[in-house]
Amino acid sequence: MIRSSFPTSVAVFALLILNVGAKDTFIAAVYEHAVILPDKTETPVSEEDAFLLMNRNIDMLENAIKQAAKQGAQIIVTPEDALYGWNFSRETIFPYLENIPDPKVNWIPCEEPLRYGHTPVQARLSCLAKTNSIYVLANIGDKKQCNSRDSTCPSNGYYQYNTNVVYNSDGKLVARYHKYHLYQERQFDVPQKPELVTFTTTFGKFGIFTCFDILFHDPAVTLVKDFDVDTILFPTAWMNVLPFLTAIEFHSAWAMGMRVNLLAANIHHVSLNMTGSGIYTPHSPKAYHYDMETTDGKILVSEIESRPRFSPVYPPAINWNAYAKAIKPFPIQKKTFGGLVSRDEFNFTELYESAGNLTVCKNKLCCHLSYHMLGKEENEVYVLGAFTGLHGRRKKEYWQVCTMLKCKTTDLTTCGQPVETASTRFEMFSLSGTFETEYVFPEVLLSKIHLSPGKFEVLKDGRLVNKNGISGSVLTVSLFGRQYTKDYSNSGRANHSAISYLLITTLLIITALQNIELA
Ligand SMILES: *[C@@H]1O[C@H](CO)[C@@H](O)[C@H](O)[C@H]1NC(C)=O
Ligand SMILES: *[C@@H]1O[C@H](CO)[C@@H](O)[C@H](O)[C@H]1NC(C)=O
Ligand SMILES: *[C@@H]1O[C@H](CO)[C@@H](O)[C@H](O)[C@H]1NC(C)=O
Ligand SMILES: *[C@@H]1O[C@H](CO)[C@@H](O)[C@H](O)[C@H]1NC(C)=O
Numbered sequence: 121m122i123r124s125s126f127p128t129s130v131a132v133f134a135l136l137i138l139n140v141g142a143k144d145t146f147i148a149a150v151y152e153h154a155v156i157l158p159d160k161t162e163t164p165v166s167e168e169d170a171f172l173l174m175n176r177n178i179d180m181l182e183n184a185i186k187q188a189a190k191q192g193a194q195i196i197v198t199p200e201d202a203l204y205g206w207n208f209s210r211e212t213i214f215p216y217l218e219n220i221p222d223p224k225v226n227w228i229p230c231e232e233p234l235r236y237g238h239t240p241v242q243a244r245l246s247c248l249a250k251t252n253s254i255y256v257l258a259n260i261g262d263k264k265q266c267n268s269r270d271s272t273c274p275s276n277g278y279y280q281y282n283t284n285v286v287y288n289s290d291g292k293l294v295a296r297y298h299k300y301h302l303y304q305e306r307q308f309d310v311p312q313k314p315e316l317v318t319f320t321t322t323f324g325k326f327g328i329f330t331c332f333d334i335l336f337h338d339p340a341v342t343l344v345k346d347f348d349v350d351t352i353l354f355p356t357a358w359m360n361v362l363p364f365l366t367a368i369e370f371h372s373a374w375a376m377g378m379r380v381n382l383l384a385a386n387i388h389h390v391s392l393n394m395t396g397s398g399i400y401t402p403h404s405p406k407a408y409h410y411d412m413e414t415t416d417g418k419i420l421v422s423e424i425e426s427r428p429r430f431s432p433v434y435p436p437a438i439n440w441n442a443y444a445k446a447i448k449p450f451p452i453q454k455k456t457f458g459g460l461v462s463r464d465e466f467n468f469t470e471l472y473e474s475a476g477n478l479t480v481c482k483n484k485l486c487c488h489l490s491y492h493m494l495g496k497e498e499n500e501v502y503v504l505g506a507f508t509g510l511h512g513r514r515k516k517e518y519w520q521v522c523t524m525l526k527c528k529t530t531d532l533t534t535c536g537q538p539v540e541t542a543s544t545r546f547e548m549f550s551l552s553g554t555f556e557t558e559y560v561f562p563e564v565l566l567s568k569i570h571l572s573p574g575k576f577e578v579l580k581d582g583r584l585v586n587k588n589g590i591s592g593s594v595l596t597v598s599l600f601g602r603q604y605t606k607d608y609s610n611s612g613r614a615n616h617s618a619i620s621y622l623l624i625t626t627l628l629i630i631t632a633l634q635n636i637e638l639a
């Protein structure tokens with residue numbers, strides 16, 4: 121019997137494998153780690169001392185990895201700089217670095233610890249993944265020897281990179297990513313070009329980048345748009361900045377705006393405002409953590425969809441300016457005034473009544489707000505604001521922002537300054553803007569730095585609206601847009617691509633004309 125039905129059972133069996141092999145959901149973990157920092161020093165420590173410190177931090181990661189695995193997690197992300205902190209020169213970081221090979225060498229450091237020289241950190245991390253049968257992302261330092269024929273080779277003969285590594289559940293190195301957008305990290309070098317690093321598992325396709333990278337087009341946006349990754353692994357050492365760039369606020373908004381899963385693991389270091397990790401999905405945050413009270417780390421574990429873009433509830437693509445461009449601007453208020461959010465010059469208008477329709481413009485960006493407060497608090501003032509331009513002191517990133525935010529005090533000159541508590545709730549809000557970019561990240565931040573999962577959504581026409589009843593107490597409701605093509609560092613490249621585009625178009629037209637003649 122069994123033999124006679126052999127072909128059928130093979131077919132059925134194959135189908136079963138296919139179905140079982142591709143999982144609909146998986147269990148993800150992120151670990152917010154309170155890193156043990158080295159003593160301040162101007163002179164490099166020995167390799168032994170560097171390893172001792174890293175080992176103490178890895179002991180804590182081990183504990184987190186074990187707990188996550190026990191809760192069924194298939195993958196865990198640990199933070200940037202989690203093994204040694206961030207305050208180094210090129211010389212003082214050097215004893216912490218190891219040579220990390222390209223994953224294509226097919227290496228399980230746990231089984232062959234000496235294959236690439238002295239690499240005790242990689243061996244231990246690989247063993248943690250293997251022993252606990254879980255994918256592990258860690259952030260460590262890579263050193264790559266170069267020689268004087270290479271004119272960019274640093275004087276110590278090594279390139280030094282801020283690097284993410286991923287080990288699979290057998291302990292094999294499956295990914296290596298060198299951070300591209302360094303943030304005041306004089307100890308590290310910038311790789312020649314942004315690296316697009318992905319790997320595939322039975323629970324989806326993964327992409328990787330680090331911290332400040334999230335504010336730029338490459339590799340972050342390209343991984344999602346052109347490489348179709350399902351989930352981004354994102355280690356960070358993120359200092360929170362109100363009102364738009366607090367970790368949980370911006371990272372959850374990026375996942376929604378890009379419609380991708382994002383596993384964000386931050387350092388926990390309260391005196392530098394570093395806290396805020398989360399497991400974010402295209403609809404809403406699944407789990408998040410923000411803690412300015414304790415000095416402890418935290419593990420988050422959550423089940424999420426492996427391939428969100430094939431899910432029946434995958435959010436639709438959004439036309440970010442459809443509504444705002446279609447309506448007539450609400451009558452401009454006489455009370456429009458200028459104000460600074462950090463160094464950026466916003467145009468503001470006050471939410472003077474308890475309900476209303478307002479428009480405020482800054483250059484070509486017009487922001488519209490319809491709102492209805494549950495009650496107008498005497499001691500709280502909100503404004504609608506618009507900003508478009510190169511951001512901050514460095515003036516490299518081009519921002520387009522529409523925001524409704526609570527001012528620090530009732531004095532209008534304090535609008536845009538950090539404020540952490542509010543009591544005003546909204547029966548209704550609807551915010552939109554005439555954005556000139558498709559990259560807009562919807563943020564809603566509530567009193568005491570809380571997110572608002574399930575209580576707001578973005579409509580297909582680009583309106584950010586509340587849902588499921590009265591809102592929580594609002595600090596800010598914002599549409600944070602990035603117009604990458606106007607970034608300062610990109611202008612050369614943008615021109616380049618415009619020229620190649622023109623050339624290709626011309627060639628295509630010539631070819632088409634020739635074909636017509638031939639026909
Ligand atoms: C960084 O290290 C330098 C030199 O060791 C020290 O002067 C400075 O205070 C440190 N900064 C922080 C934020 O720890
Ligand atoms: C932390 O955040 C608070 C409030 O936003 C700010 O006043 C303070 O300067 C920040 N601290 C650091 C070290 O950046
Ligand atoms: C805001 O405009 C809508 C129509 O666009 C109108 O129905 C509503 O009454 C207006 N609200 C206020 C408070 O003016
Ligand atoms: C700010 O708003 C006022 C009032 O609507 C407007 O006249 C002004 O042009 C705006 N500023 C910019 C830079 O757009």
Ligand SMILES: *[C@@H]1O[C@H](CO)[C@@H](O)[C@H](O)[C@H]1NC(C)=O
Nearest residue numbers: 605606610611612614615616
């Ligand atoms: C392109 O090149 C021109 C002239 O070199 C420059 O003015 C412009 O800012 C560049 N960038 C863009 C995005 O047009």
